[in-house]
Amino acid sequence: METGIIAIVKASTQMTIVDDLGRTVTIRSSERIVSIGPSCTETLYALGLGNRIIGVDRYSDYPPEVIQKRKISNWWNPDPEEVAALNPDVVFYSVGNPTAVEALEKAGLTVVALRPKTINDIFKNIKLVGKITGKIEEAESLVSALSRRIDDIKARVGNTTVKPKVYMETWYPPPWTWGPGSWGHQIIELAGGVNVFGDAKTAYVKTTDEEVIARNPDIIISLTGAMHYASLDDFRKRPGWSVIKAVAEGRVYMLDENLFVRPGPRIVDGLEALARILHPELFGEANVFTFPILSAELSVKMQTFSIPSPMIIDICVIKAATDSTLTVILTKSGPTIPANLRLIGEYVDLRCSVPEGFASILRIHYSEDLLKTVGVREDSLKIYRWSEEEKRWIALNTAVNKEERFVEATIIGGSYFAVMGEPTPTLLEIPIPLWLLIVSVVVVAALTGACVHIAHVRSGKRL
Structure with missing residues (x-):
């Protein structure tokens, strides 16, 4: 019997399935659900099952409304009595510790163990959860939508002849990364890259500094979040790492680890983010920057991210609903500029993966030469936001610092942003006192x- 596939339907409210550990499980009801594992939780919410969830593990933080749910204290080794006290009909467990499943089962709990290895396995799990909970159509629709997005990425990168060598770090020290047979390896290949550890003997690779240096990746993806944090400066400080091409050229990108390490629907968000980094030219984008937002850090201070070129931009994140990813795209194309204004630099397409509750200060630098070239009055500079609802640019309350030559404004949520100013008047247009x-x-x-x-x-x- 194939794992993750419905085997026998005994009644309209009862079925028998085989889970990812090869266990035969009889499901009698799914009205009260405990979700142990963020990927399980995200799958359940994506299927519209948030109202049935009565408890989650403490790492489940997406979508934001899950934060209000009752928390199970331990994911790796959940306390059977603690879970049983919630009286669930079914427990979905993203398996970290297989022996924990046996302990939960001995406590009389109905447990469905999910342990996917590939993207296809992830999709099978979504369908399995949908079948168990009576959300078959929703699961089919979700998998179809995710598959179409993957097909779009494959179509874009399919004919590319240049595939950068990629090292994706999940932990340090020592360096841990993805090997063949893992969904992380698949993501790198689907995004149009070559996994520098694609020839490893295991799906999850514990390696050494010397081995990463020897493989000399073109691009380093630093998965950042609760488990791991390493910026470009951190990589430069590691002994010997400065000779790696990715480090020497500054091609180290920090991405939200939750988009890669959680085998749920958002895995495709991670694929899209990586593809844009590896092949921005295929998406009509010259410059793509991604930054991880950590809600724990925001509780004590702002998180500041800087883009050094082609435009010098600082983004000071004030608040966010949960850990998320900030994507900034600098592009020469965007909504039409009003006839009475001129664009300074490029459009700034700023998006947060969890837009609810996101707020930041956007600071954009300019030069005197640029103003002269474009022909714009410095005191007329403002940051404008594109309103998709009203289909027009809206001027924000903007501060202009003429000494350090930057403009800044507080923004809520994401959209297109641009610095614009009024044209410098000709001699005949200058009003005479x-x-x-x-x-x-x-x-x-x-x-x-x-x-x-x-x-x-x-x-x-x-x-």
């Missing part, structure tokens, strides 16, 4: 009178 006009008239009249007087004097002398 009244007092200056009067003085000018008097001076001109006096000069005219003087000239006439001199002319009369000279003509008298000739006579």
Whole structure:
């Protein structure tokens, strides 16, 4: 019997399935659900089952409304009595510790163990959860939508001849990464890259600094979140790592680990983010930047992210509903600029993977030469936000720092943003103050009178 596939339907409210550990499980009801594992929780919510969830593990933090749910204290080794006290009909467990499943089962709990290895396995799990909970159509629709997005990525990168070598770090020290047979390896290949550890003997690779240096990746993806954090500066500080091409060229990208390590619907978000980094030219984007937002850090301070070029931009994140990913795309194309304004630099397409509750300060730097080239008055500079609902640009309350030459504004949520200003007026368009006009008239009249007087004097002398 194939794992993850419905085997026998005994009644309309009862069925028998085989889970990812090969266990035969009889499901009698799914009205009260405990979800142990963030990927299980995200799958359940994606199928519209949030109202049936009565408890989750403490790592489940997406979508934001799950934060209010009752928390199970331990994911790796959940306390059977703690779970049983919630009186669930079924427990979905994203298996970290297989022996924990046996302990939960001995407590009289109905447990469905999910342990996918590939993207196809993830999709099978979504369908299995949908079948168990009576959300068959929703599960089929979700998998179809995710599959179409993957097909779009494959179509874009399918004919590319340049495939960068990628090292994706999930833990340090020592370095851990993905090997063949894992969904992480699949994501790298689907995104149009070559996994530098694609020849490893295991799906999850514990390696060494020396081995990563020897494989010399073109791009490093640093998965960042509760388990791991490493910026470009951190990689530069590691002994010997500065010679790696990705580090030397600054091609180290920090991505939200939850989009890669959680085998649920958002795995395709991770694929799309990676594909845009590896092949921005295929998406009509010249510059794509991604940053992980950590809600724990925001509780004590702002998180600041900087883009050094082609535009110098600082983004100070004030708040976010949960851990999420900030994507910033600098592009020359965007909504049409109003006729009375001129664009400074490029459009800034700023998006948060969890837009609810996201707020930040957007600071965009400019130069005097740029203003002269474009022909814009410095005191007219403002940051504008594109309103998709109203189909127009809206000026934000903008501060202009002329000494350090930047503009900044507080923004809520994401959209297109742009710095615009009014054209520098020509000499004929410059308004003349009244007092200056009067003085000018008097001076001109006096000069005219003087000239006439001199002319009369000279003509008298000739006579």
